Amino acid sequence: MKNQFWSKNPLPPYFGKPTGRNGMKGIEDQRFNFEPSVTHITEETRSPAEKAIFRNWQKKQTSESREMINLACQIGKRGHKQIEYYFNGDSTPCPVILKRHWEHLEPVLNNIHNIRLLKGYVFHHYEGFAGQVRCVGRLNNYPESVIEFKFSNSVKPTVYPEQKLQVAAYIAALNRQYGQPYGVNINHGIIITVTPYEVDITLIESQELMEYWEKWKLRVGQFWSQQRNIA
Template identity: 55%
Template sequence: MQDLRGNFLPSFTTIRDKMRSPAEKARLACWRKNKGYQANLACQIGRLGHRQIENYFNNGDKSCPVILQRHWEKALPVLNKIHNIRLVESPIFHYYEGYAGRVDCVGKFDNLPDEMVFEFKFSDRIRIYDEQKLQLAAYTAGLNRHYGHPYNVQINSGILITITPNEVDITFIDRLEMNKYWKQWQKQVNQFWLQYPNIA
């Protein structure tokens, strides 16, 4: 990802893809091969879903493509509980650790007092992976580093929202769990830069 000054940093996804074990890469390739059209459809729904949420938070647009309709009907009641939104689909750069990302949303949820990082996932069924929590920890730390001093941002928790055609799952990540995954992410980033020192 490129910042406003023309500097490049590898994204969360780039680092994760590079650091997967051979067994993980084989499983992912097998899944894509077996799913075929369904895998492409899932990616399309994910992209459309994120664009839809961005439009909704920015201008209140509730209309959506037919392909997304069932997911969107389930998502709206949950999205309506998110308020005091500060960022939507915004890039973050953690120059000290050496990675970048695009955070889905920063705001407050329902009657909870603290600001949180929100990560939205679109799927055909509820599945919570460690990688999703790793991503949330990486983006939270990136936000605190990128926006901390000028904007008084200090976020310690997050919410992973998984949206399917049938239901929505809301998984809270508290400070302790966030710290656990942040340490794991730091190790991966450090290992990445040892293996790929000239990638940026």
């Protein structure tokens, strides 16, 4: 295949177009079928208390803190792009703002192998959601997994429940989309969180993953119920 990181049996990428429809943010496939994104569903189904906390936080932002948030967003976008370059054998140099993160992340990337998909769109038309998987591959001797990368400027890496919900959703969509024809039956997830100071690897075993999948289905059901009420 492309290089030592890649599997000899990669998955064919599906077409996806990020777009909006009926006030929802989501992804459209090649047949113009639209599904709301995992991120949009997550945001819309937060509790009233969580939404209030977020609104209050937004009000308290100063120009300096907004600059910090923008910088963090840039680091996240460039970080994911740099991972793509790295796994595809592209020698594009690491941006200066990413160097401290990259020093911690690169040794971990070198232990990822048998990559079958990188930045691929996935759709779960039965449940009604879509998303974009960052990586499907293996880390060391861990089973084939959906691997998500999170960039943070915090001192200590933190993994949030919503991130595990995201991974569970992506795995379910991936298994449904590719399934038996491609030998895809993933039941493990990995979240790699990197800060300027360290990197954290969170492994999600099959039992925990199933628990988050059940929670995610409830969130999706809540979302579509809210949409019917709006209509």
